[in-house]
Amino acid sequence: MKAIRIHEFGGPDVLELDDIDIPQPAEDEVLIKVYASSVNPVDQKIFEGKAQQKFPVSLPLTIGWDVSGVIEGAGNKVRNFSIGDEVYARPFPTINGAFAEYVVVKADEIALKPKSIDHLKAAAVPLAGLTAWQGLFKYGGLQRDQKVLIHGASGGVGSFAVQLAKWKGAFVIGTASAPNLDFVKQLGADEALDYKSERFEEHVQDVDLVFDLIGGDTQKRSLEVLKEGGRLITTVQPLYKDDAKEKNIRLEGFTAQSYAEDLEKIAELIDKGVVDPVVSSIINLEDAKQAEILNAKGNRGKIVIKVV
Structure with a gap:
C-alpha cells in the first residue's frame, strides 16, 4: 500500500x-x-x-x-x-x-x-472534534448561560469549539485574525475579536471558561478576563499555574483521547445539523x-x- x-x-x-x-x-x-x-x-x-x-x-x-x-x-x-x-x-x-x-x-x-x-x-x-469536545465539557465543565472565550476560533479545533459551545447554550467570544472575524460569527460566536489589533482583555471580562489553543502571552493575559473560580483549559503547556492559583483560577492542559462515546455524540450532532x-x-x-x-x-x- x-x-x-x-x-x-x-x-x-x-x-x-x-x-x-x-x-x-x-x-x-x-x-x-x-x-x-x-x-x-x-x-x-x-x-x-x-x-x-x-x-x-x-x-x-x-x-x-x-x-x-x-x-x-x-x-x-x-x-x-x-x-x-x-x-x-x-x-x-x-x-x-x-x-x-x-x-x-x-x-x-x-x-x-x-x-x-x-x-x-x-x-x-476526529482529533479536532475530540479536542474541542473534551476541552469544553470534560475539562472545562462549560454549562448553559456561561461565558466562554475561545482563542484561535477559526482553526480546526476552534471552529468545532465555537459550534459546540453555542449548541451548549453558552455566550461565545472568539479571537481570530481580521479576515476570519465574519467567519467566526457565522460559526455562531456572539462576539469576534481581532487578536492582532485588539487586546481582548480590554473588551472581555467575567469569563467562566477560556479555551486556549494558542499559549504563551495569550494564556497569561487570559487570566485577567476570568472571574474568580474560573477555568483556563489549554491544549498547549500550562505555563502560569502560580499566577492562576493566586487568582483562584484552575489552569489545566490536556491532550484529547480517543473515546468512542465522544465520537458518537459528535456524529449525532453533525447528523442533526448542529455541527458542520x-x-x-x-x-x-x-x-x-x-x-x-x-x-x-x-x-x-x-x-x-x-x-x-
Whole structure:
C-alpha cells in the first residue's frame, strides 16, 4: 500500500511516499481502508522531532491523526463492528498513522461515521472534534448561560469549539485574525475579536471558561478576563499555574483521547445539523507535503488528505 512516512526528522521534505505492506489487525483491532485523513498541527511537531518527549516515535513512521473509511478486516475479539461499516477515528500515529491506504485501529477507539457527510468531511472531525469536545465539557465543565472565550476560533479545533459551545447554550467570544472575524460569527460566536489589533482583555471580562489553543502571552493575559473560580483549559503547556492559583483560577492542559462515546455524540450532532465540519482544502495523498506546508501558514478549519 502507499503511505506517507518519515525516515528522519526535519522539515516537510522528510515526508516520503512509500510502498509498504498492509498492516494486519490484532485480535482487538480493525483494518480500515482509508478514504480520507486530515492535517493537524501536531503532525509538524512529530516530523520535526519536537514531540519526542510527549509522543515518542520510532522511525520510519507513517503519520496522520485522523481517519474516515471502511472496515475491511477485524480481529477475532471485535464484536461491535462488521466488515463494510463506515467508521471514523483518531488513530495514535506513534504506532501507525492514517496518511496511508490502510490503517489498523483498536475497535474501542472508533465510531460509525456521521451518515449525513462524506468521508472527506468526516476525516476533518476526529482529533479536532475530540479536542474541542473534551476541552469544553470534560475539562472545562462549560454549562448553559456561561461565558466562554475561545482563542484561535477559526482553526480546526476552534471552529468545532465555537459550534459546540453555542449548541451548549453558552455566550461565545472568539479571537481570530481580521479576515476570519465574519467567519467566526457565522460559526455562531456572539462576539469576534481581532487578536492582532485588539487586546481582548480590554473588551472581555467575567469569563467562566477560556479555551486556549494558542499559549504563551495569550494564556497569561487570559487570566485577567476570568472571574474568580474560573477555568483556563489549554491544549498547549500550562505555563502560569502560580499566577492562576493566586487568582483562584484552575489552569489545566490536556491532550484529547480517543473515546468512542465522544465520537458518537459528535456524529449525532453533525447528523442533526448542529455541527458542520469546516474543510478549507482537499489535497491528494501524494501531495501531503504541500498540505503540511499550507497548514503551517494557518487556515480556516481543516485541510483534508484524500486517499480514495
